[in-house]
Amino acid sequence: EAHYFVNGAFMNDDEQLLKNADKIKDIPGVIVQGRYDVVCPARSAWDLHKVWPKGELHFVDAAGHSRKEPGIIHQLVNATDKFRDL
Structure with missing residues (x-):
């Protein structure tokens, strides 16, 4: 994870993903966002x-940034189950 942050998330600028969202507009995906995440603010999600029509957003009320929090785990499992059934 440190390698990812040291390299600026491999993005040219902070708006790169939003500016290029049209490239993923037809790809389904799921955004799982902890309400109390201070690493990746809810505003970013x-x-x-x-700008991502096929991006499904789930806010998890009692969660922060960790993928190990029960609500985050629940939403991630739901997302993987959804794509398994495509």
């Missing part, structure tokens, strides 16, 4: 959701 919301902004991506607004």
Whole structure:
């Protein structure tokens, strides 16, 4: 994870994903966002959701950033089950 952050998430600028969202507009996906995530603010998930028509957004009320939190785990399992059944 540190390698990812040291390299600026391999993005040219902070808006790269939003600026290029048209490239993924037809690809289904799921955004799972913890309400109390201070690493990746909820605003970032919301902004991506607004420009990604096939992106399904789930806010997890009692969660932060960790994928090990029960609500996050629940949503991630639901997302993988959904794509398994495609």
